[in-house]
Structure formats: C-alpha cells, structure tokens
Amino acid sequence: MADRVERLTNLLALLLETRRPLTLHEIASELESQYPDAGQARRAAFERDKAALREIGVEISTETFGGDRAGEMGHHIERSSFELPDLDLTDDEVRALQVALAATRPDSAIGEEALLKLGGVGGGVGGPIRMHLPELPALPILRSAVAQRHPVSFRYSGSVRKVEPWGLLLRDGFWYVVGFDQDRGAPRTFRVDRFEGEVAIDSAIVFEPPSDGDVGAALPTNPLLLGDEVAAEREAVVHIAARRAWLVEREIGSERILVRQDDGSITIRLPFTNEDALRSWVLGFLDDAELLEPVDVRDRLIEWLRAAV
Template sequence: MDKLERLTNLLLVLLEAPRALTMREIVDQVDGYPAGEAACRQTFERDKRTLREEGVPLETVTVEEREGIQGYRVRPERYYLPELGLSDEEQAALNLAVAAVRLDTGSSRDALWKLGGAEHDPAPPFAALPALPALPALHEALRTRAPVSFGYRGRQRRVDPYGLGFRHGFWYLLGRDRDHDQQRTFRVDRIEGGVERGEPDGYAVPAGFDLGAALPDEPWKLGEGEALRAQVLIDRARAPLVEAELGEDAISERRDDGAVVVTLEVTNPAAFRSWVLGFLEHAEVLSPPELRSEMVAWLRGEAGPDGSGPDGSGPDGSGPDGSGPDGSGSERAGPDGDRGAP
C-alpha cells in the first residue's frame, strides 16, 4: 500500500469515528503501518504531520486522563465545507469569476466543483494568478497568526505576517520583521526554500492595519530598502502625462516653461530607474545624489556587455531573468545618449 492510500484511509477513519481514537485503534483499522512499535509510531507521526500541513484539522485529545493516553480525531464540521445556500444567480457569478481569473494549479476549478458549479469548456481567462509553493503556508500562518521564517536574498527572515497582496503580477507578503522590528514587504516568488511556521497565536496584527494602504500601487515603493526622497524634473512635453499618472500632490514645483518637478518616495531603486528611463530625454533625476549618480553610470555605458548592470539587472531595471523591477516583466526603452534621465 502506498502512502497516499494509507493517508486517505487514515483520514476516512478519523472522520467516521464517533470518538477520538488511540494510535493503536487507528493502526488496527488502517492498513499499511509497519509491524514494529517504533517504526509504526514513527510512520504515524509523519502521517499526522502531513495531514496537518495539508490543512486537515487533526485534534489531539486525552481519552483516558488517568493513564495519559492520547487520542486523535477530525471533526467533520471543521473539515467539510458547510452548505452555503448559493442562489442560481450567485452560482452563475461564481462561474464567471472562476472563468475570469485562473490559478496555475487548477485549484480554482476544483473549488468551483465543490461549491456546486458546473464544468464547462475552458474559456481564455482575463487574468492568471501564479501558484507559488510558499503561498499555502503563508495563508495558513495568516489564518492561525503563526510567525514564519524563510530564506530571502541570502538571509533568514523571521516575520509576523500581516497580509498577502497581489500587485503587478506578483504576490507580496507584508509583516513585521522580528529581527529589525519594522514592517517590511517581501515578494513571495523570491522566498528561498520552504516556509517554517511557528506556534499559532504568536502575534497580533496591529489595530487599523490596512493591506490596501500598506501595499502601494507604485512599483518603486515595493522594496525593502530605506526610503529615499527622489525629485525628478519632467519637461513640459510629458508633464501632463505625469500629473495624470501621479496626481497633483506629487508635483512639488511648477516651472515657467511648463516643466514640473515630482517628488517620490523610493524604496525600490531598480523600479524607479525603469520608470524614469521610460521618459527618455524628457526626465532628469535631480536628487538624491546616489540615485542621480546611479542613473548617470547607467547612461554612460557602465552596464555589462549584455546590457545588464553591475547587479545583474537589465538596463530597464529588470532582473537577470528578464522580469521587470517590480516583477511585472514590463520593458521600457532606454535613452540613446547620456542626456535626459540622469
């Protein structure tokens, strides 16, 4: 008997049992466990861990208090999805939603079937959401308020998750970095290896936390770095476009010739560089000096022979894999000379 069959039988036994069962009672009803006591217990412990990692609400209770014997159960009311009582109109809307946004794994289709939806020939989706290995663990950590730890850019991070958001084609985790005691943003596809969860109820999300407000739309704000106050001069040919894009509040100065100066808060310099380069000779970085110097270096040909910069990113601020600085995969043409965007 393979592991999947044993786990399936184990789950069915736990769901159908009228009370909590001891390990010995479970092993007597479920085939596939080794004969030896130590090997049997080791396999059973692995099976318990697997079920819980997959989201099964497996409970451990004391069935005989005097002897301290542990029992295990899965309450059907906690495992099965309750009857939602969706109307025909609501089920139709659900079908439309699943047709419009599709997950890479096909889990949206499976969930639709569980909710009573019908199977139809697939239609081209309006959007496709990437399915990442770290997402299930992060969602579970958010649900149970469990701190997490994971590798990110070569360092181990310990984070209290506050929320998960989707921007520019990528998932982002927002939370408190325990080692720095600061709120940080992490791009989920850049998490290295697995996500380890701590004990449930290990933290509290701050009162009034607003994921929408905390996760900005502007890609140059989606970074971990210290915020820099950047000023960019936009000439009169592009000034109306920039004002429409950023709003009047971003304009810090209007010049007599029709040009404007915009002030931006930058935590992702590569995304900022990509945005500026999109204006070709119509934009000039005024400050801070480090952002201006970096832009001048790019425009004076200090990019690599393949067009990438010293950090391996593309001349538009994209990553080595060709993705945009915000992960969107967008591309912008750079200027031909050293004039304009510095």
C-alpha cells in the same frame, strides 16, 4: 474513421445547427468517413452515439417523415432544450464570474471560449480580463503561517527578515506578504518571488494580527512603495520633459514638484522602496524622463540598459 469522442462532438454540433431533421443517411454524408459504410454497422454505431448523448442529458428529437419519404426517420436537437436560458446576471455578477474563470487559467480551447462568452477576452462588462496567478513554493507555507498566526523568517535582499504575516495579496501579477517586521518594528510588504531560499515557520509563537483586519490597507497603492528591497524609504529625483509634465503632475500631485523650468519641464521627487518599480516607471516615459538621483540607483539603471542592448 474518426475516434468516438470526435464523432460524438461532430454529431452534436450537426444536430444543433441543422434547420430541419436529418436522416441517418444525411448525417453519415455530412460526417463523411466517421460512420461505417455498411448499413447495419452504421445504424448500430449511430444508435450507440444517440444513447451516449442522451446519457449526458442531450435530448435528441425524432420525426417520422411522410409522403415520398414515408417511413424515414429524421433527427435533430432543439436548441431551446439544450442551451441555458439567459441568467439575467447583473454587471457585478458577470464581472465576478469573469474574474473567477480567469483566475483558473483557462488555457484550453473550452476555457477560452467560456471566457470569451463572459466578455473576458474581447470585451464585455468592464472590458477584457486576463489573469494568470503565479504559483511559488513559498505560498503554501505563508498561507499556513497566516492562518495559524505563526511568525516566519526568510532571506530578502541579502538579510534575514522575521515577519508576523498578516495576509497575502496579489497586485499587478505578483504575490506580496503583508505583515509586521519584527526587526524594523513596523509594517512591511515583501514580494514573494524575491524570497531567497526557503521560508521557516516559528510554530512556538502565536501573534495577534491587527484588530481592524484590513490587510489591504497595509499594502501601499503606490507601486514604487511595494516590497521592501531597500532598508528604508528613499527619494528619487527625476526630470520630466515639458510634453509629459502635465501628466506626471496629475499623477503625483504638485507638492512633489521641486523645480518648474521655463521650457515647461519639471523636476520631481518620488519616494520609493522598490527599485525595479522605479526603473519601470522612469523607462515608461522613454526619452521624456531622466533619473537624476540617487546616483547609485541611476548607475544601476544605466548598467541595466547597457546589458539589455
């Protein structure tokens, strides 16, 4: 015999889907082996199930038959009384709900169904949404430091960085802390999952954040400049095949083109501080892109490819 929760779920689904009222006998036949065979025990179990559903707000309608079925009782659920009416949400409101639900990581079947109904998996307003927010040990400490305006220190790319954290931002699935680097005397961004070791807070100092309060504006929109893996901004030289040249020029602008070859290919220059992002960008073009400089970055890219084979 099915457990109580499974039986209640199946009973609810059956009474919602039926086009006519069902007797207890018909219900027991549809939900085979889920109710006792004995008449009195079956009736008692069914009455308990009806009471349980009514306690959570599910109204079960009953109807007494006449004619050759006189005296029999039929049961069903009016969908109009059970289902929510159309909420008449605007496109922006639907999109906001999609993002909020996706951010909760709806890995359960119920969560996936809810996201589907909001258009977050198979389509809907603005296309599908999937979001999995990474949780990192440093995040609670950084959030506290941002809220209380205390400087933090941490190891990053082999050196200790002292930063006045202005805020935390999520970009392309990664958390970044944006703030003022005290040693470099300039705003910097750091990818939190690349912190080496623990984060320390200097609670004796309270800093003043930027007056405009726009943390997002301090985060570069160019992924090649996200993070601070290198001490200073560097420039990459990349050769792009002719068939992709137009696409790259549209992306980076004609001012970054160093050479236009007769065959239609181009050589470009790209500023970067994030070597991994540069590697991903180059490899995204497969055979249509070749990193020429810096030589040390090119060598590490070749080593990475050999290790991956």
